[in-house]
Amino acid sequence: MSSQVIAPIPGIFYRRPAPDKAPFVEEGDAVEVGQTIGVIEIMKQFTEVRSESAGVLTSFSIEDNGMVGPGDVIATID
Known part of the structure; x- marks a missing residue:
């Protein structure tokens, strides 16, 4: 069953903690709650x-x- 990660606030979404850092997570990676x-x-x-x-x-x-705006879907997790 899929779940969606929803934007809680408006703004600019970044997949990295800083421009010279690796992304927090890539498509295909396993993720944990939180x-x-x-x-x-x-x-x-x-x-x-x-x-x-x-x-x-x-x-x-x-x-x-x-x-992103509040309520926008950011990612899908299966």
């Missing part, structure tokens, strides 16, 4: 985006550095 999969930045404040279910991250719906 694992950070990215961050959303708004006005220089960063909010971690965490998985609410365990499984395999099958796809990102938002590109790295992409704009």
Whole structure:
């Protein structure tokens, strides 16, 4: 059964903790409950985006550095 990771706030979604760092997680990686999969930045404040279910991250719906709104689907986990 699939679950979706939903954006809690508007802003810019980043898949990496910093431009020179590796992504938090890649498509096809196993994720645990509470694992950070990215961050959303708004006005220089960063909010971690965490998985609410365990499984395999099958796809990102938002590109790295992409704009998100509250309720937007960020990723799908199977």
